[in-house]
Amino acid sequence: MQRKLVAIMVADFVGSTAAMEAHEEEAVECVSACLRAVGDTVARHDGRVFNTAGDAVLAEFTSPVNALRAAMEARSSLATIPDATPNDMRFGLHLADVLAVGDDLRGNGVNLAARLQSSATAGEIEVSEALYEQVGRVSPCAFEEIGERRFKGVTEPMRVYRVGTTVDRHRFLSAPTREAPPASMRPNSVIVTPFVALAAGQEDQSFLTEGLTDDLTLELGRLKGLFVSSRSASVVLSIRDPVEVGRALGVRYVVSGSVRKLGGLVRLDVSLCETAHGHLVWSDRIERPFEELLAVIDEVTARIAATVAGRIEQAELVAARLKRPENMSAYEYYLLGLDHHRLIGVADRHIGEAMRWFKRSMDADPTFGRPVAMHVCAWSNLPDFDLSAGERQVAHALDLDPTDPDSHRIMGAIKCMEGDFVASRHHHERAIELAPNDAYIAGRCAAFYTYVNEAERALELLDRAEMLDPFLPVWIVEERVAALYVLGRHDELFAVARALPYQTRRTLIYRIAARMARGDVDRARQLVAQIQALDPKLSAGYVRTQEFFKDRAITETLVNSVHAAGLPLV
Incomplete structure (x- = not known):
C-alpha cells in the first residue's frame, strides 16, 4: 500500500429515499443524472472518482483548488438538470494523507x-481547515467560518468552513489573459517577484514582504521610462528562475529578494538578474533600522531604474515618490491592513480587520494619506457604508498626499457613484497619469469609460492592463464584458465570458442581457438558472445598485432584460 497527499471530495444526493418512495423511476433518473454531472465535473478539473457508495461520489484531486472548483461547478450544474436543484446535493472537502489500495483510497482522511459532507446542510459545501488554508487566497468564493466541530471517531475537534454561494472578488482571484508568451523582450522592462520572508521564530512576516513587493513595484511603475510588469503575474506563475520569468512575461530584468525583521532592525537582500541568460547584474545586502526601510526602497528603486533604463533624472525619481509616513509603526500597520484588504472577498472578517489596522495606521501618523483612503475602500464593502462620509475621508487623504494614485482612483469611483462624471473623469485620469504602469489601476479605471459610453477607451486601458499583467483579477477582466456589451459586440462578449475561469454574477448578468438582445430567450433563461444557483436571492434590481452608467437607459435595459429572462425584479 502506498500513501499520498490528496484533496478528497465527497458528494451525496440528499433525500433520495423519500423521492424514490414517491416517484421511483423519475427519482432514479434524476439521481443518476446528478451523479453523472458530478463525475463529469470531477474529470474536467483533473480529478478521479475512486469510489461510489449509494448515492454518493468520492473523488480525489492533486490540487485543493481544483477540488473546490469541481464542487462549486457541480453544485451549480444541478440547476440545468430536469427536476433537480443545487439543494439536492451536499459536499465535504478535506486535505489529507491517505492510503491507496488498488484504485481505492482509504484512511481517516476519507472518513x-x-x-464533513454528512454534517453539511442540503446544497452546502463544507471544507476542513486543512483545505481552507490551501485555497483561501485563490478561491473564487467567500467562506463562512462555522467554528470547531467534533466528529465520531476523531479525538481532536476540526475547524470547519462553509463555502458561500456567490462568487466574490479579491485581488488573488486571477484569470489568464494571455495564451502565449510575448514574441520578444520589451525594452526597459522589469518585474519585482514576491520577496521571501525570513521570519524570526514563529512571527509571520508575510504582510511585510507582500507590502514591500507592492511598494517597490509601485515606485518603479511611476517612472515613465520603465515598463513594469505587475506583481500578481509572478505570484500566479510561481516561477523563480529569471530565464523562465523573462520567457513567460517578456521582461528583461527580474528583481528578487528576501526580508527579515529582527527587533528594530530590518535586513533586505535584493538582487537584479537579466533574463536572457539568468546572469546576476547586481545584488546587495542592506541592514538598517526599521525606521529607514522606506529610504532603502528609494535607494533600490533608483539603482534598478538606472540599470534598466539608463540614467534617469533625479528630479523624476523625487517626483515619483509617494509621500512617506513619519512614523514607521504607521507603515507597518498599513501593510497589515493591506494584507487583510486583499482577502476581503474570502471572508467577511477581513473587512473589519483591514479597517482596524488602517485606523491604527491613521492614529499612529495622522499625516500618512494612504491608509485614510484604503480605510474607505474597505468600509465600502459593508452595508453601513456612508458615501458622503467616505468622500470626505478620501478628500482628506488627497489633501495629505495629492500624488497617491489609489486615492484618486477611489475618489473617482465615489464621484461616479454620485453621478458627478466630470469630477470622476478628473480623478481617474489623474490616477492613470500618476501610475502609468499599474495594471490594477488601469483595469479599475476602465470601468469609468464604460459608464460614460467611451467603451473603446475602456478596451484600450484593459489591453494595457493585460499587457502589464497576464493574470489580472477576474473582476477586472470581466470589465471587458461590460464594455463589449455597450458596443453591441455580443460574439466577442460571449467569447471573453466563456474564457473566464469563474462566472461571476456580473458576467452572467451581461451574458443574459446580450442573449436577450439577440433574441436567444431559451439560452438567456438557462443562464438565469445558473445565476440563481450562484445567488438564490439575486434580483434584477441588484443591477441598479452596481452599475453606474451616465446614460441611465443602459442600466434600465439591463434590468428589464434580465427580468424578462426570468430573474425577479426585487
Whole structure:
C-alpha cells in the first residue's frame, strides 16, 4: 500500500429515499443524472472518482483548488438538470494523507471528508481547515467560518468552513489573459517577484514582504521610462528562475529578494538578474533600522531604474515618490491592513480587520494619506457604508498626499457613484497619469469609460492592463464584458465570458442581457438558472445598485432584460 497527499471530495444526493418512495423511476433518473454531472465535473478539473457508495461520489484531486472548483461547478450544474436543484446535493472537502489500495483510497482522511459532507446542510459545501488554508487566497468564493466541530471517531475537534454561494472578488482571484508568451523582450522592462520572508521564530512576516513587493513595484511603475510588469503575474506563475520569468512575461530584468525583521532592525537582500541568460547584474545586502526601510526602497528603486533604463533624472525619481509616513509603526500597520484588504472577498472578517489596522495606521501618523483612503475602500464593502462620509475621508487623504494614485482612483469611483462624471473623469485620469504602469489601476479605471459610453477607451486601458499583467483579477477582466456589451459586440462578449475561469454574477448578468438582445430567450433563461444557483436571492434590481452608467437607459435595459429572462425584479 502506498500513501499520498490528496484533496478528497465527497458528494451525496440528499433525500433520495423519500423521492424514490414517491416517484421511483423519475427519482432514479434524476439521481443518476446528478451523479453523472458530478463525475463529469470531477474529470474536467483533473480529478478521479475512486469510489461510489449509494448515492454518493468520492473523488480525489492533486490540487485543493481544483477540488473546490469541481464542487462549486457541480453544485451549480444541478440547476440545468430536469427536476433537480443545487439543494439536492451536499459536499465535504478535506486535505489529507491517505492510503491507496488498488484504485481505492482509504484512511481517516476519507472518513473525515465523508463526515464533513454528512454534517453539511442540503446544497452546502463544507471544507476542513486543512483545505481552507490551501485555497483561501485563490478561491473564487467567500467562506463562512462555522467554528470547531467534533466528529465520531476523531479525538481532536476540526475547524470547519462553509463555502458561500456567490462568487466574490479579491485581488488573488486571477484569470489568464494571455495564451502565449510575448514574441520578444520589451525594452526597459522589469518585474519585482514576491520577496521571501525570513521570519524570526514563529512571527509571520508575510504582510511585510507582500507590502514591500507592492511598494517597490509601485515606485518603479511611476517612472515613465520603465515598463513594469505587475506583481500578481509572478505570484500566479510561481516561477523563480529569471530565464523562465523573462520567457513567460517578456521582461528583461527580474528583481528578487528576501526580508527579515529582527527587533528594530530590518535586513533586505535584493538582487537584479537579466533574463536572457539568468546572469546576476547586481545584488546587495542592506541592514538598517526599521525606521529607514522606506529610504532603502528609494535607494533600490533608483539603482534598478538606472540599470534598466539608463540614467534617469533625479528630479523624476523625487517626483515619483509617494509621500512617506513619519512614523514607521504607521507603515507597518498599513501593510497589515493591506494584507487583510486583499482577502476581503474570502471572508467577511477581513473587512473589519483591514479597517482596524488602517485606523491604527491613521492614529499612529495622522499625516500618512494612504491608509485614510484604503480605510474607505474597505468600509465600502459593508452595508453601513456612508458615501458622503467616505468622500470626505478620501478628500482628506488627497489633501495629505495629492500624488497617491489609489486615492484618486477611489475618489473617482465615489464621484461616479454620485453621478458627478466630470469630477470622476478628473480623478481617474489623474490616477492613470500618476501610475502609468499599474495594471490594477488601469483595469479599475476602465470601468469609468464604460459608464460614460467611451467603451473603446475602456478596451484600450484593459489591453494595457493585460499587457502589464497576464493574470489580472477576474473582476477586472470581466470589465471587458461590460464594455463589449455597450458596443453591441455580443460574439466577442460571449467569447471573453466563456474564457473566464469563474462566472461571476456580473458576467452572467451581461451574458443574459446580450442573449436577450439577440433574441436567444431559451439560452438567456438557462443562464438565469445558473445565476440563481450562484445567488438564490439575486434580483434584477441588484443591477441598479452596481452599475453606474451616465446614460441611465443602459442600466434600465439591463434590468428589464434580465427580468424578462426570468430573474425577479426585487
